[in-house]
Amino acid sequence: MKGPIKALIVDDERFSREELIYLLKAYESIDIVGEADSGDEALMKAIQLQPDVIFLDVEMPRMDGMQVARSLQELKKVPAIVFGTAYPDFAVEAFRHEAVDYLLKPFEEEQLGDAIARLEKKLMPTEPIPSRESKPSKLAVEKDEEIHYLDPANILYVYRDDRLTKIVGKDHVYETKWALKEVEERLREFPFFRIHKSYLVNLDYVARLIPWFNGAYELELRGSKDKLSVSRNYVKELRKQLEL
Template structure:
């Protein structure tokens, strides 16, 4: 059973979303609220698996609420539900799982739920419990290709890329899909040789061939056997230089 928290300042919107979600036997609406501050408290109290979150709340911006929720240990999945589709890019930049636009379309919500179920199922296959703070540490990652699951050793991964709202994992054996966010991967493998260099990239240090100085004191990275040049943005520059003793 997946516990869902609905956050929207319009009651009729909450009721509409509840109506669509309660059609699914594996969905339990564990709570709802209209304000950001209350939402953050309910997340701590109820431990939902998923939060459907409006962006334009009366007391604060939903993007800020999401950032604070995602800063917690083992946070819930965030799905933005809003009338403003121009927020989509910002939503995915902070690792929201999905973004649905009002007025809601039932088929679109079902697609979102399928994505969430797949994400949670893959977590369990990969040896992780969604609400267990003491997650089992594995040096393998469960990836997808042609509707099949593959366990790939971490040392085989060259780099991970976020492209068109999908996560692509480039390995020595080829490319795979992945149902984790970059934030989840960054946190999980921070003790391995995978390092975040950009909002769209994670790189395996072992495959770095060249580090090329770029404008504004940033860098570009060339990997062994890869033509793609991967940026090191200013937001990740300090950590990157410290990790590589530059």
Template sequence: MIRALLVDDEPPAREELRFLITQHKDFVICGEAGGGVEVLEMYEMVKPDVIFLDIQLWDLDGVEVARLLLKKPNPPWIIFATAYDSYAVQAFELNAIDYLLKPFTEERVAATLDRIVERWNLKEKEEKYSSLEKLVQQLVLQQRPNRLVAWKGERLLVISPEEIIYAEAQGHQVWLQRVSGDRLKFPGTLQELQNRLDPQRFRRVHRSFLVNIDFVSEVAPYFHGSYRLLMRDNYRTEVPVGRTYLKELRETLGF
């Protein structure tokens, strides 16, 4: 169940929101507060997952209350519930999940609750996968230090480094191209991957590429004294060589 805390200095507004939220099977009301000071004092006791927060409270500004709450470890999700739409920009600057305008409608509140549930399920899935990654990586390092783990869809595979033709960083993700033709996602950075691999076999040739030297089929001259590596995979992939890595690559391949 998702624990919700209601914050509004008008009891009828809290009562209406309480009724609408409790119609949803995935939510439970863990507390209510009538002001900013009260919610800050009770937060540690009730530990809500999500807070429905009015902006114009009698004692504190709701936006400032949200800023203070978001500084907490594992901060709650914030949904602003107010009669004023002029605070919308500030709300979304604080990464609020949603912005509910009074008077509330059943359809609008239901849509917000569904959005929260969707994000909650995604969060739980990511946390589960993160825990699984750490556990499997630890076991692999203990039992088979020459093995790696990588994701293929929702399956976490244990692979041998010899299967990797090259690795490519794309944004915050690192992809491994295998001999089999599969493309797997490595749960870490390109530098972390490089630290795990044999430096005699795997060379960093670009800030975004790490290659298995055994699968380099050709060093091709490119523009302005630069080079590209042709890899021995099904696609004859061309990997750029960064200038800062060229000297080391020349020494490795002897050209």
């Protein structure tokens, strides 16, 4: 699919909906198209809005999440489902409905990040990597109304800051309106690695990995005084990329 993943949020508790919407807004790949506070409204919104995924509360009055999931299978476009509940007892039944994930309340950022990664893999498969011969070797960004062509070897890291993506080079910081995922795609043939949902680093500049807390790490780069946070979801793969 092209474009962001269209999401519908369904929960009979307003606070839970607002919390999940707040957390999801951090992900560029997710576009929240609507919300519903009951199973009946969820089905109506699913028909009207044609979401790609529904974040679906399990325990709701009248029509619960499992009943909604069964009814959704009758639609022409069947959305992916991510269940959410305060109780783990429904997990087995949830996956019988081919749920992408099952989130426990209160929602944890790391758990939600895993769910988004699964959704992206299911709904936004990456395109085949073109041959290197056809790939440009410079990254073009605008600065002061000029177009600068950056050598990826001189980029230390890239990060998302509000609505801009910032590219930190050896001497300058550049800004672009490209989404971080788009920059990541453009740099696929170079040694860049995502260490956090908002950060991408050039592995050639990694100097030190420092334990922080709760399984997370901080990263030091040569040529930079900044310390970057490494999400615990990415630590294992990062070490695999760095170590012989």
